[in-house]
Amino acid sequence: MEKYRLSPDELFWRCDPNQFEFATTAELSSLEGAIGQDRALTAIEFGLGIEDDGFNIFILGEPGTGRSSTIKKILRKRAADRPVPADWCYVLDFEDETRPGLIELPAGKGKEFARDVETLVGRLAEDLPKVFESKTYEEQKNRIETEYQEKNKALFQKLEQQVSDEGFILQRTPNGLVLVPKKNEQPLSQQDYEALSDEERAALDRKGEAMQELLNEVLRQIRDLEGEMRREVARMEKDVLLSAVGQLFAELEEKYQAFDRILAHFESCKKDLLSRLEEFRPSQGPQITLPGLKMGGQEPSFDRYRINSFVDNSALKGAPVIYEPNPTYFNIFGRIEHVIQMGNAITNFTMIKPGALHRANGGYLILDCREVLINVFTYEALKRCIRNKEIRIEDMAEQFRLIATVSLKPRPVPLNCKIILIGPPLLYYLLYQLDTDFRKFFKVKADFDRMMKNTWENVQQYAQFIATHCREEKLLPFDPTGVSRVVEYAARLIEDKNRLSSRFLDLCDLIRESAYYAGLQGRERVDTSHVELALEAKIYRSNKTEERIQELIDDGTILVDTEGSVVGQINGLSVYMLGDYAFGKPSRLTVRTYLGKGGVINIEREAKLSGPIHDKGVMILSGFFGERFAQDKPLALAASICFEQSYAGVEGDSASSAELYALLSSLARLPLKQGIAVTGSVNQHGQIQPIGGVNEKIEGFFTVCKAKGMTGEQGVIIPAQNVKNLMLKPEVVEAVRNGQFHVWAVATIDQGIEILTGTPAGEAQEDGSWPEETVNGRVDRRLLSMAEVLRKFGRGGEKSGEKGD
Incomplete structure (x- = not known):
């Protein structure tokens, strides 16, 4: 057992604050670009650099990985060095007043042209009469x-x-x-x-x-x-x-x-x-003026000669970078406004308003893919604009009218814009698979990873990231210990000692909350105690359900043993997901074996309470028993597996190793230590496979053992591959250091069963038999005896049948 037990140092990765050469993050320079996203940044640079058609960019990744903030920073920096695009003005086409004309002017000239013509119109109205x-x-x-x-x-x-x-x-x-x-x-x-x-x-x-x-x-x-x-x-x-x-x-x-x-x-x-x-000519007789109605004696109008300064880029200092948070059809492609006069909707060319695509023309347009897809007409119209290289303002309601109405048809604006869509991976791959146009118009994929390597360079950049965020939001600076604790939390988020999380949204929240508690205490800098306080406060705000379940375990309503040994009974570990909070708790798993040919019966499956992955894990157990024990005899085994006091759905295969341990215990009639909980999936060869949520599962069982009383014999068995995922709370690490709690890492079922029973698992001999008084030997003898009994019953049935005939 000792060789599988993990040391305290293996349970947690500590970020050494001494590696930082600053007193507070206020001394650090601001971070330029994103951390650990080299692949995505390379793709973005390629997509922005190539001018060929269709090389628009789709940025995919999980929310909170800095997709939006990163692309905005890159575009703002890049746009500053690019020329300001032209202005566009709409004027009345006197030959066809329903199709306003379009004039392109250098940046800033459009506004000046409209202002000059406005002065001219005033003079015309004054001088011509x-x-x-x-x-x-x-x-x-x-x-x-x-x-x-x-x-x-x-x-x-x-x-x-x-x-x-x-x-x-x-x-x-x-x-x-x-x-x-x-x-x-x-x-x-x-x-x-x-x-x-x-x-x-x-x-x-x-x-x-x-x-x-x-x-x-x-x-x-x-x-x-x-x-x-x-x-x-x-x-x-x-x-x-x-x-x-x-x-x-x-x-x-x-x-x-x-x-x-x-x-x-x-x-x-x-x-x-x-x-x-x-x-x-001067009007004769009294003038009659009604709102919206032009009478014979009314003064002539000169509005038709005015200029609609449609797109004004006079205030830009480079190419435009536009982010449209609400990409409705009209917000993207522009609209023709109307005013109600005398019960009629009146419009003219001066009421043509630009959309985000017009304002971004000559520069960059950033859109949220999900928002684009849920807004009617927007996605198809966006592809049409890219295909035709023009922005056309249309009245989409016209398609659904039974009677055609006279409306303006503004001449289209030529399109020269790099479009960036931001969305989750699921949307990217669905569009790529289901929409043939998508792969033609968005050829550049910039994939933001949710994790990065835990290197010295990245840790230093994390410090710069914290410094930049504190500077931008005017927060208290962090000292090296505070930075180290944030970096450790980043490793905990991704559940990997060798990786750091890229979920900067969660990290920014932690930075803000830590600075808040430091401010409450009147401190001038944030240290590790404030980060710990923020983490504990966040848990407290979210763990009401966890506490209720713990109370049910404490008062005996939910049956969980943490002492003694029982045959065919084991503590499996489950993770409960409640939105932004996850926690682990043990569940009692029992197995009963008996004579028969029914194989392994999953009670959860029969009750339709298990998911397909859990069912697969149970079915694998039959393959394990067949490969190991049924080479020289048939399996005369029937077994039932049940999660006790489970009234909701069960999914995942992380309990398959626990189910196999309980099966072996029941067949070998060897009791399992109830102070040891188990997690890990298993394959048909008996190899333990890694699982998720290992930290929550260990901490959940530790909480139960702590409440019921620590004996020094309690602990958790985990897959050996999950050792790199351990980022346990300091309380658990300290208990392991003091010998009150243990964590074992195993690679096979045989290693785990030895820990649980204290009995050697045994290795198969050359003739295929197993050593006596080993777990495998006892199981093999039990299965052999069950097969013999079943054979005898079969013979008795045959004789009885012959006699009856």
Whole structure:
């Protein structure tokens, strides 16, 4: 037994505080980058460096391993050296107002352009209406009207002379101009007309028809002159308006002469202004204004000439780094806002708003993969943007409408952005397997490990990490003992003396809590006592259930023996997982063996209380017995295995070695020491295999033994492979040092059964037999006798059957 017993130094790895060359972490420089993530950092550098399509990055790893904080630091540092991307502006397309135009400008120019145009719009609204009130406009209009009035007058004078020469008078009536025959310069009366002879009347009528045609011709000429006058006035007004508009635009055209797209837009604006000439004339009569309703007397609007400074990068000092915590469709790809006026939803190009992808264009966009997947449309639209290399703003509700509605269709923005998704490994592998597009668009995998090697360099970086965190959050600094205890806790988290945890979220919480308790005590630095206090306080906040179970063991409600020896009974060890807290407690496991061919019956399985892994562990036991004891005889064995007082599900194979020990004990009729608990899985060759939760299991049984009374004979048997996982509490280590408690590490069932029974296991001899008075020898004889008895019963049955026949 002594050769399998572990020394106190093997139960815990101690981080020596003397290796640190500082008084407090305040003396250390800040940590740059991540600790122990060389593989992931290499992948990130590759993904950020390559510019080819599809080499976006998926960062996978467990939450709390520093995935988000690390990539943000890397991107901020890298983005500072990259050029600031261009600004983007939306303008009205006067040919198709439903498809706003897009203008690209150097960084900072978009905001300036929008501000300049806003000033221009103000001047247009102020100056253009005054054009039609100016003296110059009135003079030119009066000149044109006077000129055409003279032409009209000349036509009428000539017409009147011709009519008079032919014996007619031109009279004006409410119905228009009328030709009337005259006599002695007076209109011919009806009586005089009737007194004329037929030949005179006919001649007069012929003259009247000719004069009427002449009148109609003159009237047509007058109408043509009036049309010419209106057209001349319109040309004049356009010239006057164009002159005024040209003066207003001239300054901006000179300023932006290097931007052809802006100059073309200005030309379109001027053409549109000329086409709206009627709106700029002074209104006649009272004005009627209703909200959202444009009446005839309302002032003209110049909003259509404004600029939507869609993406403004004037404040950037490098490439943008955008993290969108809520990646809804509209938050990522932008939206078109509406306002409700008179019961209608009104929008225009100035209400187009950018999304995170627009703001990150030319830089980097960081998204949480889970959030992307749970938001409708986002993932598919993101792939579509990557595939088409453009960001298109669309109304997704349009797909579900029965009737199509008129809406804006903004022109898409070209996409040049590195997209980084962050998620757990499960999501990465599911997407890779189920979505063929995923592997094309996210070709770089950066895998953040949950652990790192326990090296001197990494321990020193841990100290820098603590220093950086204290500096950033203005916490009390740690002294070397405090740093050492945090590093030891990191090894405990990962359950490996040769590894340190990368779950920095948990470590940051420990740093904060330790600094808090140091502050309560009025200390200027955090030492190991404060870290211990924080750990104990965290356990106290979470271990209510553990204490309740311990109380049930103490008062005998849950039956657990820690003294004496019993045949076919052993203490197995289980781990209870309650969210962020895990603890171990012993469970009594009993085995009963008897004559039969039923094999090993797992009562938990029959009651449907066990999981598949536990069932597999029990089935392995049959393979062990068959290989070791059934080479020269059949197994005439029936056995039942049960976890006593277990009313919930049982899963895992860590109790399979305990079940095998109890089976051997029952068959050999050798009692097992109840002061020794067992954990470990077993294979068909009888080799003990490692398990998880070894620290919690040992500490759980230690707590029970301490409550019931330490005898110096108590302890736990663990797999030899789990020795490297031991990071036990100082209380347990001290008890082992004082000989009150023990931990044994075994590699085979034979080694464990010797500890539990105090009897040699025995080795198979050349003829296949086993030495007498060994555990294996006693089991072999018992199985042989059971086979003989079963054979005799079989013969008796055959004879009885023959006699009956």
